Amino acid sequence: METPIANNRLLLIINPISGVGAKEAIEPLVRELMTPTGYTVDVAYTCARGDATRLACKAAANGYKAVVAAGGDGTVNETAKALCGTGIRFGIIPCGSGNGLARHLGIPMDLRKATKLMAKNHVIDIDYGSVNGMPFFCTFGIGFDAAVSGHFAKQHRRGRLSYIKSAISEYINFHPQVYTLSANGKVLTEKAFLIAVCNASQYGNNAYIAPHASITDGQLDITIIHAGNPIDT
Known part of the structure; x- marks a missing residue:
């Protein structure tokens, strides 16, 4: 058993509509596995865009030791950006459609296994990028991938099939x-299908856009994809 933590409050933020699976098991699971490590678990559910950021900001102001996001990359990004520079520990329980950052970090997609890993209390510092003053932790895209993400965000149904429909x-x-x-003292002008600025290696669902990207090397990887024929694309 881990040594109890002096300031032991943990806020679990759950996005109930992320991904396609039910979320009822997450709260009791986190209480079961995190309480023995010395944490007191509080739970909050998001209802609208921006809720995760607001809840995480409130947790930071109230002196929480850790915040955990149960959701997809959108929920993760909303939560994490409120914690930058605070020293608060951040955990991920992946239950979204893509789970790009969690997959890059090697966090299991199984909820129990992910929570067990989190209970081991292994903490690392990671990089993040910023776009117009807004932090991002996985990838930032311009062009086709951004268009697909924008279309997907408007859909009522989540999951991989919705991504495919949005792409088509x-x-x-x-x-x-x-x-x-x-970048790096050089200026490049290109006609591109998409440009991906990557902190992590993949979009999600193991779709790697920058296979050699690292979230601890202090650098961003830029991938430029040119327009090809429909089959290539």
């Missing part, structure tokens, strides 16, 4: 654009 729908009318990038 956007591809029909999508046109590559010309972009100018400034």
